[in-house]
Amino acid sequence: MATVMIDLKALGGVKAPAGFAERVLAQAGLADSYSLFETVLGPVYVAWSGQGVSAAMRCPSAGEFEEWFRKEVGRRLVRVEPPARLAARIEDQLNGKRRLEFDLRGLTPFAQAVLLKTLEIRRGEVRPYGWIAREIGHPAAVRAVGTALANNPIPYFIPCHRVVRSDGVIGNYGGGGPEAKRQILTLEGVQLARLQKLAQSGMRYEGIKSTRIFCFPTCYHGRRAREENFVFFHDEAEARAAGYRPCKDCRPAVA
Amino acid sequence: MEGTERAFERLVLEHQDRIYALGLALTGNRHDAEEVAQDTFLRAYRALVTYSPDRVRELKQRAWLHRIAVNVVRNRVRGVRPRLVELNGSEPSPGSGPEEDVLRRAEVDQLAARVACLPPRYREAVVLRHVQELSYAEVADALGQPVGTVKANVHRGLKILRGENHGDGDD
Numbered sequence: 343m344a345t346v347m348i349d350l351k352a353l354g355g356v357k358a359p360a361g362f363a364e365r366v367l368a369q370a371g372l373a374d375s376y377s378l379f380e381t382v383l384g385p386v387y388v389a390w391s392g393q394g395v396s397a398a399m400r401c402p403s404a405g406e407f408e409e410w411f412r413k414e415v416g417r418r419l420v421r422v423e424p425p426a427r428l429a430a431r432i433e434d435q436l437n438g439k440r441r442l443e444f445d446l447r448g449l450t451p452f453a454q455a456v457l458l459k460t461l462e463i464r465r466g467e468v469r470p471y472g473w474i475a476r477e478i479g480h481p482a483a484v485r486a487v488g489t490a491l492a493n494n495p496i497p498y499f500i501p502c503h504r505v506v507r508s509d510g511v512i513g514n515y516g517g518g519g520p521e522a523k524r525q526i527l528t529l530e531g532v533q534l535a536r537l538q539k540l541a542q543s544g545m546r547y548e549g550i551k552s553t554r555i556f557c558f559p560t561c562y563h564g565r566r567a568r569e570e571n572f573v574f575f576h577d578e579a580e581a582r583a584a585g586y587r588p589c590k591d592c593r594p595a596v597a
Numbered sequence: 598m599e600g601t602e603r604a605f606e607r608l609v610l611e612h613q614d615r616i617y618a619l620g621l622a623l624t625g626n627r628h629d630a631e632e633v634a635q636d637t638f639l640r641a642y643r644a645l646v647t648y649s650p651d652r653v654r655e656l657k658q659r660a661w662l663h664r665i666a667v668n669v670v671r672n673r674v675r676g677v678r679p680r681l682v683e684l685n686g687s688e689p690s691p692g693s694g695p696e697e698d699v700l701r702r703a704e705v706d707q708l709a710a711r712v713a714c715l716p717p718r719y720r721e722a723v724v725l726r727h728v729q730e731l732s733y734a735e736v737a738d739a740l741g742q743p744v745g746t747v748k749a750n751v752h753r754g755l756k757i758l759r760g761e762n763h764g765d766g767d768d
Binding site: 349350351352353354355356357358359362363365366367369370372 | 602605606609610613614615616617618621622627631634635638639642701704705708709712723724727728729730
């Protein structure tokens with residue numbers, strides 16, 4: 343009798359495994375999980391909550407990612423094994439399919455609007471900062487758009503690298519500086535040299551002669567046109583005077 | 598809302614070992630124990646957010662969590678019997694020093710597997726009374742049974758554990 347009792351007490355002294363409390367908090371939605379994923383961009387730390395991906399960053403170490411996350415997002419963070427389903431979705435997202443959901447809870451409504459609009463820019467295309475500002479109904483807030491994009495907690499996945507300055511300067515990039523921005527855009531098939539040449543000569547729009555529609559350079563609808571079939575315009579008035587209408591897809595001006 | 602989140606965090610930190618140990622004793626292995634403990638706390642959280650601050654304050658946390666855990670186990674293992682293989686020829690070796698952590702861990706696991714092979718009504722009663730060391734009144738409350746029934750089940754469960762009653766054929 344006595345031995346059985348003592349043994350049973352020992353059973354009651356078992357400790358929960360390491361990280362148990364954190365895993366419970368993550369499941370209850372009170373902490374985000376994170377893991378390191380191998381991607382086409384190299385290893386990227388990605389954090390997520392029950393609502394979706396909440397942060398991503400290329401960092402030299404897990405410690406630095408945790409510190410950056412605490413500063414930017416401010417919630418608890420728990421390292422877990424990378425779930426296979428999420429890994430597949432991350433790969434798809436970086437290949438241009440939109441399969442991820444995002445958790446933007448901690449951001450201001452303005453920053454959320456900027457990032458959601460940025461998600462609409464297709465792979466291989468770019469837009470100026472002013473376009474985002476106009477599209478979300480704050481045409482004068484170009485600088486604020488720049489700030490919101492610079493503080494994008496989920497670079498690469500919310501493609502803030504696809505927003506560039508209209509004067510052709512590639513602009514700074516929170517996900518690893520101008521060089522990283524150039525590298526990712528090239529990887530996505532943007533012809534940076536052409537884009538910068540146009541911008542430096544003051545040409546903001548390209549028109550296609552056969553359709554008489556003008557677009558932002560890199561717009562999907564100009565992808566098949568030969569270079570000699572493009573005409574270029576400094577501004578909207580010039581394009582309209584030449585008898586061109588704005589593209590309904592990339593919306594260089596209100597149609 | 599913020600208050601509930603803090604309260605829940607404290608609840609998890611304070612009770613995680615006990616609830617994990619309970620899961621281990623009831624299911625017989627560490628993998629299921631973690632699942633049971635996680636489910637228990639998640640259910641507790643879902644309930645907590647609907648409770649008024651007064652109700653949260655008056656909650657007898659320990660008894661409440663034990664009741665949830667017992668229900669989690671009842672719902673999940675319905676129809677699934679613990680594997681008997683782990684039991685065969687596994688008498689705990691006597692006289693192992695407490696400094697031998699691995700050995701102790703193996704012993705604890707063996708014992709947990711043995712307890713998990715008890716029929717559910719004996720297992721619940723024995724575990725809550727002698728592993729978790731709740732009073733008979735608390736056990737009765739957690740299981741929703743009269744105290745007399747609990748006492749009888751604890752007694753019969755211990756008898757089976759001591760090997761005085763082979764199998765669970767004659768109840």
